[in-house]
Amino acid sequence: MENKGKHYIAIFAVLLVLLLAACESSAGVSNDESEKQQNNDSSQDAEHESSGADSAEDDTNTGSTNTDDTASEKEEDPPANETEDSLKEEYLKKLNNSKKEADALEAADSSTYALKKVENDRWEIWDDRLNEIYGVLQERLPAEEMESLREEQRDWLKERDARALEASLKYEGGTQEHLEYVAVLADLTEERCYELVENYMN
8 A cells, every 4th residue: 555655656746747847848938939929020119119218218227337447447547638538449449349249140040030130139239339338428528518418319319210210111011120120220329329439538
């Protein structure tokens, strides 16, 4: 009788392990499918809203990025012109490295999903760099000049989103619509990074 009880417990334990493994596996498949569905969704409204959220985030959260770099520069206390020149050179190098990183991105295959991922990754690289630059400028520019830049940045964000939307509309309803939207966002954000470094870090 004790032998049968041990066998039942062993069988029950094995079944429990199999059941847990199956649940975990199906949850992974479900997550993968929902992630693919989200990435394949070509709804411009959803993308435009998320872009708007990113835009708002650009305005509010950029001051917290890259504090280590600026803190170490403040400790050295070199002359003001030398700091600005070296900061500009440093950021031009960072931008060139970001460009190399973005250009090196390749799609895993020729599917629209893979191409969208590359463009999303490229845009993320440039958006992160833009936020970093904006944060450094917030710390360094005089209050009046920063307020002017803040207004300019808000206008630029609206224009960027409008241009990306306009460019994507030539593929309206097609699989290329979202791809074009994000590609234009990435291109314009890259241009803006160089523009801010050239115009405000001198």
